[in-house]
Amino acid sequence: MTGRLIVVSNRIPSETGGAGGLIVALHDALSATGGLWIGAEADPVETPGESLRVLSSQPYSRLGYQLSHQEIEHFYLGYSNSVLWPLCHRRPDLVDLKPAYEESYRAVNRRVARMIAAIARPEDTIWVHDYHFFPLAAELRALRLQNRIGFFLHIPFPSLGDLSVLSQPADFAEWLGHYNLVGLQTLSDVARALEMFRADPRAEFLMDGTVKFRDRITSVRSFPIGIDVEQFQKDAAAQDEQPLGKEAPESYFIGVDRLDYSKGLPNRFRAFGRYLENRPPDQRPCLVQIAPPSRERVQAYHDITRELEEIAGHLNGTFAELDWTPLRYIHRSVPRHRLARLFRGARGCLVTSYADGMNLVAKEYVAAQDPDDPGVLILSRLAGAAEELSAALLINPYDIDDIAGAIRQAVSMPLAERQRRHAACLKAVMANDATGWARSFVSVLSQVPGTLVWPGSTGRLEDSEFLAPSD
Incomplete structure (x- = not known):
């Protein structure tokens, strides 16, 4: 990997680091590449800014985005934790669907995508974490970012039947289809993800095991997370x-x-x-x-x-x-x-x-x-x-x-x-310790097909090359 590793998550480690599994796992990978960790700032504000703020720069840069009081209620407590969390944990009966929740969830993902697009370099690799950011790659692709983008889900993958609870169930596969690599915890989770793609007429399975969704290619793999x-x-x-x-x-x-x-x-x-x-x-x-x-x-x-x-x-x-x-x-x-x-x-x-x-x-x-x-x-x-x-x-x-x-x-x-x-x-x-988990994911992300087949194109370029969209 020649560029920086950009990690995106809802939470961001404190300046003193911490002993949490995710922090331990990503510390070495970020330090080695001079990477960036992007996450929400701790305190909500009345009007969120449109740019990332540098919180610290050693041993890697920590950049924060702001959330408003309403976004805490609607994006975080609302759609993320009152819709997606119960959905993924087999409790569709606890899903609390409100239009304002979904609107805020999509809006926060769009705003964070704009901030990332403003600082990402073409050679950077972006690694998105967890259910707060299912649509983030789709928003980045809409801004014409062609970087390799990986996603890791730390919670269970939802079952196909439960996805029908969402107001727009077809969007879920669409969101994931924009990632080059979707990482899940277990083989059972991988099976559920592939079942979702298999049931979607927009998807087809290629000979190498990847999924062609519309005109994009994504891989789905299991990466069991570990501890230090x-x-x-x-x-x-x-x-x-x-x-x-x-x-x-x-x-x-x-x-x-x-x-x-x-x-x-x-x-x-x-x-x-x-x-x-x-x-x-x-x-x-x-x-x-x-x-x-x-x-x-x-x-x-x-x-x-x-x-x-x-x-x-x-x-x-x-x-x-x-x-x-x-x-x-x-x-x-x-x-x-x-x-x-x-x-x-x-x-x-x-x-x-x-x-x-x-x-x-x-x-x-x-x-x-x-x-x-x-x-x-x-x-x-x-x-x-x-x-x-x-x-x-x-x-x-x-x-x-x-x-x-x-x-x-x-x-x-x-x-x-x-x-x-x-x-x-x-x-x-x-x-499967924490450091090995992080290295394995980044290694696979650097090797999976890195092409995006844009609308109007006729084929795929060689791995790690990209076909630029036509204006």
């Missing part, structure tokens, strides 16, 4: 004080999830209660659930917060003893280094997602374990991580008895079996 394994292992093994303090239980399971209806938290709590109903008297494990709030102004999140508080209160009221609280429900964030220590000490980790692009908590838990005495990962079959971590205890997140049975199995699992399962999972986690 080495750093997480260091944090987990640090000799800090016990993260649960003096009142630490003898044995505990852990769950760490952003508070979201896609994570299956109510069923997780109910399943732990089911396990407690039939546990032997000498078993008194605790479930430590960390669930930071998110999107608190969206009604669906109010509903699940209230539901979890009710279940937690009932469970503790039913099973707690003077010296034992079975459920510790923490409704706020915990620093990443403390999470690593919590993971290492947990007998098991519960991941009960109904739909999940990947679920990096599962990979973090595996990385944090002591290989001589590892805990047990209990993993939803519907999480993307289940494709790689097949040695975990795989469960049906809708089946409370199945989850409760996995908890019982984890409590009594022999050491040799725990070691065997952990070794297999750790091998998979290390094979």
Whole structure:
């Protein structure tokens, strides 16, 4: 890649960086090319500007675009998180369609495209991230940008049937058809994307596996995202004080999830209660659930917060003893280094997602374990991580008895079996770490067919060349 890498996302790392998976994954790639990271500024304004603002320039440039208060309501909370998020997470019943939401979503994508077009060089590669920017490539192509543009979706790809909920369902394939490369988390996601193109009369499949959509070429591939394994292992093994303090239980399971209806938290709590109903008297494990709030102004999140508080209160009221609280429900964030220590000490980790692009908590838990005495990962079959971590205890997140049975199995699992399962999972986690994920995507994007066949043309040029549009 001769030009710069331009990353576009809704969020942008702070000046001090951060330990998030996406930041870690892209740091090296951006630093190596003198790249740019473009994202929304933290504070909304009354009237957004029409140009990107430089927020910092080391070790790569961070450029910010502004959002108005109304765009936060309509573009972000509205269309992105009240339409596209539930759509992609198999909850079309929660989709809140309002014309103002969609209008703002399209308008923000158009404005961000104009800002990018003003600073992009012909040799730059553009990498767009997540559901906030499905139409961004289409808007860039409308401005005649011929750069290679890749897209990565961090959440599940929607099913073909659910796409019909959108006011203009045909636009979804149109948006994706403008990217040279569409990256998805799992092979199942790739299958759903190809099903969408297969059902669209405007698309056809070429011999090399690419998709010709109208007069454009796009590739759809799976790139399972990973974590910074080495750093997480260091944090987990640090000799800090016990993260649960003096009142630490003898044995505990852990769950760490952003508070979201896609994570299956109510069923997780109910399943732990089911396990407690039939546990032997000498078993008194605790479930430590960390669930930071998110999107608190969206009604669906109010509903699940209230539901979890009710279940937690009932469970503790039913099973707690003077010296034992079975459920510790923490409704706020915990620093990443403390999470690593919590993971290492947990007998098991519960991941009960109904739909999940990947679920990096599962990979973090595996990385944090002591290989001589590892805990047990209990993993939803519907999480993307289940494709790689097949040695975990795989469960049906809708089946409370199945989850409760996995908890019982984890409590009594022999050491040799725990070691065997952990070794297999750790091998998979290390094979797809964060840096490798980023390098793999950028490498493939540089090699996929880079031609755009513009209307009126008669063929394709050689790879990495472009046929300029006629005036």
